[in-house]
Amino acid sequence: xxxxxxxxxxxxxxxxxxLDSARGKILSNTSILxxxxxxxxxxxxxxxxxxxxxxxxxxxxxKMKRLLDIKKDRIQAVGxxxxxxxLNKNVSELLYQGDIVLTQTQANEITADIxxxxxxxxxxxxxxxxxxxxxxxxxxxxxxxxxxxSPLVKSVFKKATEEWRKDTCIDFYxxxxxxxxxxxxxxxxxxxxxxxxxxxxxxLSLGEGCESVGTAAHELGHAxxxxxxxxxxxxxxxxxxxxxxxxxxxxxxxxxxxxxTNDNYGITYDPGSIMHxxxxxxxxxxxxxxxxxxxxxxxxxxxxxxxxYEKLMLNTHYECMTANSNYTPGIKLSSFSEKCAGRSNMCKxxxxxxxxxxxxxxxxxxxxxxxxxxxxxGCGAELEAKTQPQTLTDRLGNKLAGMSxxxxxxxxxxxxxxxxxSRIEVKIKSFxxxxxxxxCTYAAVEIxxxxxxxxxxxxxxxxxxxxxAGVSLISDSNLVPVITYNRIYETQTILEYRIVSxxxxxxxPQPVVSTSSxxxxxxxxxxxxxxxxxxxxxxxSETLKRSTCAKSCGFCK
Numbered sequence: 001x002x003x004x005x006x007x008x009x010x011x012x013x014x015x016x017x018x019l020d021s022a023r024g025k026i027l028s029n030t031s032i033l034x035x036x037x038x039x040x041x042x043x044x045x046x047x048x049x050x051x052x053x054x055x056x057x058x059x060x061x062x063k064m065k066r067l068l069d070i071k072k073d074r075i076q077a078v079g080x081x082x083x084x085x086x087l088n089k090n091v092s093e094l095l096y097q098g099d100i101v102l103t104q105t106q107a108n109e110i111t112a113d114i115x116x117x118x119x120x121x122x123x124x125x126x127x128x129x130x131x132x133x134x135x136x137x138x139x140x141x142x143x144x145x146x147x148x149x150s151p152l153v154k155s156v157f158k159k160a161t162e163e164w165r166k167d168t169c170i171d172f173y174x175x176x177x178x179x180x181x182x183x184x185x186x187x188x189x190x191x192x193x194x195x196x197x198x199x200x201x202x203x204l205s206l207g208e209g210c211e212s213v214g215t216a217a218h219e220l221g222h223a224x225x226x227x228x229x230x231x232x233x234x235x236x237x238x239x240x241x242x243x244x245x246x247x248x249x250x251x252x253x254x255x256x257x258x259x260x261t262n263d264n265y266g267i268t269y270d271p272g273s274i275m276h277x278x279x280x281x282x283x284x285x286x287x288x289x290x291x292x293x294x295x296x297x298x299x300x301x302x303x304x305x306x307x308x309y310e311k312l313m314l315n316t317h318y319e320c321m322t323a324n325s326n327y328t329p330g331i332k333l334s335s336f337s338e339k340c341a342g343r344s345n346m347c348k349x350x351x352x353x354x355x356x357x358x359x360x361x362x363x364x365x366x367x368x369x370x371x372x373x374x375x376x377x378g379c380g381a382e383l384e385a386k387t388q389p390q391t392l393t394d395r396l397g398n399k400l401a402g403m404s405x406x407x408x409x410x411x412x413x414x415x416x417x418x419x420x421x422s423r424i425e426v427k428i429k430s431f432x433x434x435x436x437x438x439x440c441t442y443a444a445v446e447i448x449x450x451x452x453x454x455x456x457x458x459x460x461x462x463x464x465x466x467x468x469a470g471v472s473l474i475s476d477s478n479l480v481p482v483i484t485y486n487r488i489y490e491t492q493t494i495l496e497y498r499i500v501s502x503x504x505x506x507x508x509p510q511p512v513v514s515t516s517s518x519x520x521x522x523x524x525x526x527x528x529x530x531x532x533x534x535x536x537x538x539x540x541s542e543t544l545k546r547s548t549c550a551k552s553c554g555f556c557k
Contacts, residue, residue: 057244064291080442085190096110101203102193136196137180140171154184186205186207196223225314230277242289266545266548271301276302279292305409308454387498389498392414398490423476423499432491442487445482449474
């Protein structure tokens with residue numbers, strides 16, 4: 001495809017030049033060059049900031065030992081992740097964080113803020129600057145397909161809109177005539193703008209290799225207002241970035257997000273976010289560029305599935321679940337407060353009321369039913385654990401489709417149950433060969449043994465490599481949801497499970513932040529001013545409330 005045309009489309013200002021690497025032309029006076037030059041000027045500072053201490057380096061290398069034994073497969077020649085595709089298409093260096101196009105205003109905000117990381121201003125993740133809420137799609141998202149969009153691109157994009165629509169108040173409409181709209185087309189790479197730019201047309205590319213629902217949902221997540229999870233201000237509490245393993249020209253892509261253009265809304269970090277890049281992103285030596293503090297999360301990074309916490313974040317960002325004073329009265333985004341005002345959250349297992357139907361709940365993965373207290377319908381079963389080991393064998397997929405990826409995932413949901421007070425050990429006996437890629441984007445098994453069942457990440461393990469055989473997990477409770485998914489060929493998962501005695505080492509609890517009277521305070525990113533019911537809303541855990549708004553939520557003694 002035409003790299004020169006791509007560059008023209010990436011520029012958000014009219015005085016753009018053209019870069020064509022084959023012709024050696026130079027791009028000048030653009031938002032892209034502005035931020036690249038700023039980062040280049042700070043390269044040494046960025047490297048110094050990201051360089052690990054000897055102790056952290058030793059810990060990182062210890063975690064790598066297991067991962068280096070895992071063979072990575074290749075399904076698509078052009079790449080199996082957004083980062084791989086954009087690198088192979090030679091467009092990643094033109095993009096912020098590898099797949100984001102910045103407007104001139106966004107570039108100015110970021111470059112002006114790069115050197116203010118020590119500032120006490122609140123750090124954020126969803127795009128929320130001085131122009132909010134104009135950067136959101138206040139009356140729905142309008143889009144149209146360029147003439148070069150293939151039937152496959154059209155199909156996966158429409159399915160991605162439905163994945164975001166069904167559990168939020170955000171509507172999507174195909175229209176060539178709307179005043180603000182997204183043009184979906186096939187250029188080199190997978191990329192998008194962040195939020196609504198306010199121009200007549202903003203572009204979203206799903207080029208060769210990007211034609212999957214997960215990739216389309218990721219890029220659409222940017223257009224809705226999300227940056228990458230690994231750029232959150234608090235990422236160092238959850239992952240370690242190792243600059244020694246990163247391509248030199250990609251170092252700047254691993255900076256944390258700016259301190260005033262994003263908002264986490266007090267929602268915890270989720271390693272299983274669809275907006276998270278994989279552990280091997282931008283590696284130049286075949287070693288991980290980043291690892292979660294719990295190395296068993298490594299294969300979860302780069303997920304192809306929208307996480308529960310991302311749905312919560314978009315609903316919060318668009319004020320789907322609260323009285324909405326920022327938006328024009330009567331528009332669709334305010335409908336929740338009109339229909340569900342005063343209705344208490346009856347959802348179980350951390351779910352929240354669906355803004356489209358407040359008699360139903362949006363549930364964490366592995367949970368279903370109107371109140372999130374049932375196993376999701378369809379493939380799978382409820383299994384009773386005993387003290388003697390039993391075997392779960394799951395086959396999922398379609399052999400007849402061969403090794404060509406299908407558009408849609410197949411899912412199976414199992415519940416392994418035991419008497420109240422018991423805990424369950426689940427051991428991976430085997431998983432099929434041939435689908436071990438960063439983020440397990442084609443097939444995997446998830447085993448939810450952790451305490452916070454809303455997370456895709458903490459104490460949740462997603463496996464897709466045959467080398468995972470032998471891994472043993474101990475549950476925090478007497479219920480373990482197990483989810484298998486597949487969209488290529490057929491995969492087989494074999495697990496062994498049993499009740500274990502209370503004498504085994506306890507499962508890791510969630511981190512608890514001290515709130516003693518001498519240091520009890522609200523953190524700068526406490527969302528109490530934006531979410532007035534934050535302290536009483538059961539969607540947010542007590543641990544999270546203590547760590548963000550201890551004073552306002554009454555935890556100070």
